[in-house]
Amino acid sequence: MSDIAKWALLIAGAIALIALIMALPFMDFLDTSELSSAITDVVSVAGNAFGTVRGLLNNLLSPFGRTCLSGLIIYFFTKWIVTAGIKITTWIYHFIFK
Amino acid sequence: MFRQKKIIAIIALFLLLSIMLCIPVSGATVTQNQYGEKVIETNNLSDFLPVEYEGNLQYTTDYAKYFEGDMEQPMLVKTFWGSYYGEYGVFLNKDIIDVEYEMMYHFEMPLTACYWLSAKSGEVNDFNPSYISMHFLNANGTEIHWVTVDEKNASLTVGNNPLNLGTALYLKRFNFDFYVSGELLNEVSTIVIRAENSNKGYNCRFYLGLKKDDVFRITVGDFETDAIIDNQNKNAQSIIDHQTELQENEKAEANQTGADGVGEINSLIPNDTEGLTKAFSNLTKSMIHNNTTCKMNFPGVKIPKLNIRGFEFGNVTLLEEKEIDFEYYFTLIPEIYLKLIRALCTIALVVYCFKEMYSLLSFIFTAKGGGGSE
Numbered sequence: 001m002s003d004i005a006k007w008a009l010l011i012a013g014a015i016a017l018i019a020l021i022m023a024l025p026f027m028d029f030l031d032t033s034e035l036s037s038a039i040t041d042v043v044s045v046a047g048n049a050f051g052t053v054r055g056l057l058n059n060l061l062s063p064f065g066r067t068c069l070s071g072l073i074i075y076f077f078t079k080w081i082v083t084a085g086i087k088i089t090t091w092i093y094h095f096i097f098k
Numbered sequence: 099m100f101r102q103k104k105i106i107a108i109i110a111l112f113l114l115l116s117i118m119l120c121i122p123v124s125g126a127t128v129t130q131n132q133y134g135e136k137v138i139e140t141n142n143l144s145d146f147l148p149v150e151y152e153g154n155l156q157y158t159t160d161y162a163k164y165f166e167g168d169m170e171q172p173m174l175v176k177t178f179w180g181s182y183y184g185e186y187g188v189f190l191n192k193d194i195i196d197v198e199y200e201m202m203y204h205f206e207m208p209l210t211a212c213y214w215l216s217a218k219s220g221e222v223n224d225f226n227p228s229y230i231s232m233h234f235l236n237a238n239g240t241e242i243h244w245v246t247v248d249e250k251n252a253s254l255t256v257g258n259n260p261l262n263l264g265t266a267l268y269l270k271r272f273n274f275d276f277y278v279s280g281e282l283l284n285e286v287s288t289i290v291i292r293a294e295n296s297n298k299g300y301n302c303r304f305y306l307g308l309k310k311d312d313v314f315r316i317t318v319g320d321f322e323t324d325a326i327i328d329n330q331n332k333n334a335q336s337i338i339d340h341q342t343e344l345q346e347n348e349k350a351e352a353n354q355t356g357a358d359g360v361g362e363i364n365s366l367i368p369n370d371t372e373g374l375t376k377a378f379s380n381l382t383k384s385m386i387h388n389n390t391t392c393k394m395n396f397p398g399v400k401i402p403k404l405n406i407r408g409f410e411f412g413n414v415t416l417l418e419e420k421e422i423d424f425e426y427y428f429t430l431i432p433e434i435y436l437k438l439i440r441a442l443c444t445i446a447l448v449v450y451c452f453k454e455m456y457s458l459l460s461f462i463f464t465a466k467g468g469g470g471s472e
Contacts, residue, residue: 036374043377048394051384052424055392059428063388065444068451070386075454077385 006097010089013096135319204317392424 058066129137235241398419404412428436 040373040377043374043381047377047381047384050381051387052392052394054384054387055390056424058388058390059392059425060439060443061447062440062444065440065447066388068444068447070388072447072451072454073385077382 009096010092014092017092017095131317133319135317138316138318139313141313202319206315206317390425390428394422394424396420396422 054069057069061069127139129139131137396417396419398415399417401412401414401416403410431439
């Protein structure tokens with residue numbers, strides 16, 4: 001099987017998995033707007049807390065150090081997203097091909 | 099008796115035809131040149147009527163003095179003015195020009211018979227007299243064809259003012275050719291020569307003057323094939339441009355309508371992600387939060403109102419909601435110590451960044467390529 005065909009199958013599989021999750025019976029009684037609202041609340045509180053902690057740390061750093069810290073946080077965040085993406089892709093790959 | 103009446107009727111008809119043929123409709127004379135082309139000439143200003151676009155366009159006909167060397171010459175000048183100064187033009191009766199299908203027309207105007215657009219001094223730079231065009235209108239006044247005079251065929255000069263009005267004056271001379279084709283032109287009722295002034299509202303006046311020997315001349319005939327093709331191409335291009343513009347407008351309108359429709363549909367679908375998106379946006383913004391503001395709201399503590407078997411108690415506030423500004427506490431630290439702490443923390447952070455970079459680079463340079471070998 002060529003690489004392109006594998007990737008196409010992988011994407012199709014990912015979409016099918018999402019559709020499968022959405023089609024599960026609990027989606028009938030799960031209020032997505034409430035779920036979204038709950039996640040929003042958590043993310044808002046986390047964002048505010050994170051901002052406060054950042055402010056606190058910024059007080060301990062020079063302006064150069066603050067910029068450095070921003071870069072470092074973005075690096076960690078990107079690293080986490082890339083790692084999570086690879087893990088998810090590997091899982092889907094395993095689920096479909098193995 | 100009957101025969102006499104018949105003779106009288108024939109004579110009357112003959113006289114009527116003679117009158118129709120002999121009395122010119124306008125001051126224009128129609129002759130044929132040596133090439134067999136029809137030449138229409140006029141030096142009669144009554145052939146030029148004012149165009150009333152908006153407002154009340156008025157005009158006067160005056161004699162002005164024009165000096166040719168030392169000789170004083172009379173000149174007839176028509177002056178147009180009104181409340182709307184955006185566009186000026188003159189009608190040329192179809193009876194004068196007599197537009198014929200698939201013919202080449204050459205317009206020749208003496209300099210003094212060109213458009214004069216005067217403006218107040220200092221405002222002349224705002225006047226854009228480059229756009230002169232001919233519009234072919236049908237009996238209803240609807241435009242059915244137009245010809246734009248390009249800069250090659252029209253010359254612009256800032257000339258003397260024969261009327262001595264004390265204002266700067268633009269003279270626009272246009273001798274140009276155009277090729278008439280298309281069945282629509284059979285409907286042509288009037289032709290408007292229009293000069294457009296982008297500077298609306300200024301006190302501009304439009305003059306049309308003819309000296310004693312000046313002649314406005316239109317030559318109609320089958321000119322050289324190349325010239326005809328060239329002008330035909332120009333004509334076709336102008337039509338294509340106009341159609342492209344119309345298509346673009348229609349497309350833009352259709353897109354706008356479509357976008358409105360999509361917007362309406364989108365607004366009908368409940369969107370649960372808007373708040374979530376904002377929250378994540380807030381979270382990512384906090385990552386690049388570079389100032390020292392660090393306020394936090396501590397929630398209040400309250401005993402709620404209780405009712406146990408008719409006995410009510412509670413509703414007591416133990417601790418009010420309070421905003422704590424941590425930044426304030428840093429201001430209490432002496433400046434020298436704060437500077438020292440900041441310097442040490444920054445150095446520690448930079449060292450950590452280098453360590454992280456080193457581990458990343460060492461991973462990149464030592465990692466073996468994955469995949470491809472099954």
